[in-house]
Amino acid sequence: MPESPVVIIGRSSSHFTRVATLFAAELGLPWTLEVVPRLLSHDPADFGGHPALKLPTLITQGAPVYGAENICRKLTALAGRAGDPTLVLPEHVHDDTARNAQELIWVAMSAQVSMRLLKPGEEPPTPYLLKTQAGLRGALAWLDARLDDTLAALPTPRQVSVLEVTLLCLVDHLRFLPTFPLDAYPRLLAFADAQGQRESAQRTVFHFDPRPPRDPR
Numbered sequence: 268m269p270e271s272p273v274v275i276i277g278r279s280s281s282h283f284t285r286v287a288t289l290f291a292a293e294l295g296l297p298w299t300l301e302v303v304p305r306l307l308s309h310d311p312a313d314f315g316g317h318p319a320l321k322l323p324t325l326i327t328q329g330a331p332v333y334g335a336e337n338i339c340r341k342l343t344a345l346a347g348r349a350g351d352p353t354l355v356l357p358e359h360v361h362d363d364t365a366r367n368a369q370e371l372i373w374v375a376m377s378a379q380v381s382m383r384l385l386k387p388g389e390e391p392p393t394p395y396l397l398k399t400q401a402g403l404r405g406a407l408a409w410l411d412a413r414l415d416d417t418l419a420a421l422p423t424p425r426q427v428s429v430l431e432v433t434l435l436c437l438v439d440h441l442r443f444l445p446t447f448p449l450d451a452y453p454r455l456l457a458f459a460d461a462q463g464q465r466e467s468a469q470r471t472v473f474h475f476d477p478r479p480p481r482d483p484r
């Protein structure tokens with residue numbers, strides 16, 4: 268275990284950030300969140316040095332790790348549990364349905380970011396954004412229809428999987444910052460309700476961090 272808390276640069280309202288903090292909570296790793304002050308900043312320093320201006324970034328031993336999936340992988344190592352088969356990372360999933368599900372979850376998470384970065388005043392949305400929303404709905408429908416098969420294909424026994432954590436964060440974020448009704452995805456909603464009971468989920472509930480008053484995002 269690291270002697271001091273790991274530093275995660277992100278936001279408590281960000282679903283990619285929550286993947287990292289929830290995984291840290293699952294592993295019992297103390298973390299501190301450094302809040303990205305301006306989401307539309309062009310300064311990598313605002314994102315922990317992330318050259319592509321994205322969050323989250325993990326800083327450990329002075330070095331950055333970019334992206335939620337990489338951070339989960341690094342956290343398992345920091346917790347002294349690299350190779351523990353009960354911590355299911357994407358490389359431990361060998362079933363095509365579950366692999367496709369993981370891909371669609373990442374795509375849907377990015378689509379949700381695009382939808383949320385549209386200012387209300389910028390509507391009507393561009394054709395590309397409309398396509399993004401259609402793709403998000405398509406991904407959710409696919410995931411809802413195949414949820415049981417997907418979960419059944421994950422390795423067991425397991426404490427936690429990146430797939431389940433990302434799916435919880437995706438669905439919960441769509442409820443936290445709604446872009447359209449979710450009634451068409453009852454299995455995903457039930458899954459998020461159940462996963463949301465985990466202590467790690469309760470400790471990382473979405474909320475807005477204090478931020479400069481002139482930044483509406």
Ligand SMILES: N[C@@H](CCC(=O)N[C@@H](CS)C(=O)NCC(=O)O)C(=O)O
Pocket residue numbers: 281282283284306320321322323333334335336377380
């Ligand atoms: N591949 C990255 C994606 C991260 C991402 O898109 N994060 C969002 C926040 S939830 C972001 O940085 N949005 C700001 C932007 O896209 O400009 C990961 O897995 O962490």
